[in-house]
Amino acid sequence: MRELRDRFHQEIAKVVIGQTAAIDALLAAALVGGHILLEGVPGTAKTLLARAAARALGLSFSRAQFTPDMLPSDLTGTVTLRGGDLVFRPGPVFANLLLADEINRTPPKTQAALLESMAEGQVTVDGVSHLLPQPFIVAATQNPIEYEGTYPLPEAQLDRFLMKIEMGYPSAEDELALLRLDRDGLMPATLGDVGAVTSAEDLLANRQSVAxxxxxxxxxxxxxxxxxxxxxxxxxxxxxxxxxxxxxxxxxxxxxxxxxxxxxxxxxxxxxxxxxxxxxxxxxxxxxxxxxxxxxxxxxxxxxxxxxx
Missing domain, CATH: 1.10.8.80 (Magnesium chelatase subunit I, C-Terminal domain)
Known part of the structure; x- marks a missing residue:
């Protein structure tokens, strides 16, 4: 309960300064199996927050960079011929927490493939359905400023997101604290120090308590x-x-x-x-x-x- 929230915040704070509302929203969404849309200008820690949250929640993580030429199979996976047999090669959607980066930059056909995974917890490739790992959470990001070359999300897909969080610029104090963080190149050196405060199994069990x-x-x-x-x-x-x-x-x-x-x-x-x-x-x-x-x-x-x- 409260202890889980406090420990989650402590771990995320090792790499993300401020953004309390977004941190709370990610945890709340994970506890009910919801998806979250993070909107903010570049450089406001959207991707970093998703990576750190996956580590803190003990979840597998993958990232899909959405682009105008992205195909549904780039997200869901493909069937290939190997040794005379057809073998399914899972795409990045097969993770507990999927970061759908710049989701509004990909065409509607690929967005529809993501919608199936969000709504059904499965993907269909060559007529065969494949269940996704549970819990399955989509953390999608989009830039509110750039509209050129984008495909606005339809209302049907927006309605699938449990919450939309607007990630703005940090306060003066938070920005100073951000600059004081130790770094390995450009990334916070403490990202590897983010420890798990729960697990996928415990999250699923806690859903019953929340319900x-x-x-x-x-x-x-x-x-x-x-x-x-x-x-x-x-x-x-x-x-x-x-x-x-x-x-x-x-x-x-x-x-x-x-x-x-x-x-x-x-x-x-x-x-x-x-x-x-x-x-x-x-x-x-x-x-x-x-x-x-x-x-x-x-x-x-x-x-x-x-x-x-």
Whole structure:
């Protein structure tokens, strides 16, 4: 519970300074089998965080650099002829934690192959389905600034991500601490010192404990009302889906469990709601011209729903 979160933060802090929200989100996602989208300009430790998180969670790790010429088989694997037999050679998707780097730079056909792995926990190659190792977590990254030569993720794929975390620049104190880290070339010399605080088997076992975290009917109604309210706001073209409600419930249970509680509070729901909902809400063009954002819509939805006592 709380001890796991504290130890996880201690290990990640050996190489990543700050970025508390992203670290918490990765751990919360791992505990419920969710996927996470990390958005930030280059150099904000997105890749490094994923590598360190895999080590701290005791998970196998692989990285796929998404490019415009990437084929689905580059991700899922291929069938080759060896010694007269057809042999399946697994692609980088066969890992507990897959870093999908710059996911919006690859064509929709390859994105669809990733979507199958995220939704089904398996990939299909030459008509044969192959199960992925469990737990299976996708940590995808994208740059919010560069749009030339990109393929924006469709709503169906965005909705598969449990959370979207915006990784910004560090504070002045964090940036100084970052510069003080010992380095082996350009990489932190302490990356090899990041130790495992849990294992794949323990993560799967802990999922049952997280799922058993109780939520009072009043809090459940509060959560549902927030989701429904996002669809009723006049500035919103597409509100949160029913899947968004399921994901918000799972994420709320996860952060409550990590806080050492066996029940979900309204504060858990409102605190994690922006991360769970920000990538699922589409704002009307006329509202965007007024600089109204998904964050504003989420705040308005939460503010308009009475908090249960």
């Amino acid at each position: 058993a975290t109780t939520i009072h009917e009043d809090v459940l109604n509060y959560l549902s009302s927030v989701i429904r309210r996002t669809r009723q706001l006049p500035s919103v073209e597409l509100g949160a889906s029913p899947r968004a409600g399921v994901h918000l419930l799972a994420a709320s249970r996860s952060i409550a469990w990590l806080a050492g509680r066996e029940f979900v509070t309204p504060d858990d729901v409102s605190r994690i709601a922006p991360a769970v909902l920000r990538h699922r809400i589409l704002i009307r063009p006329e509202a965007e011209l007024e600089r109204y954002s998904a964050e504003d819509a989420i705040k308005a939805a939460i503010a308009s729903v009475p908090v249960p006592r």
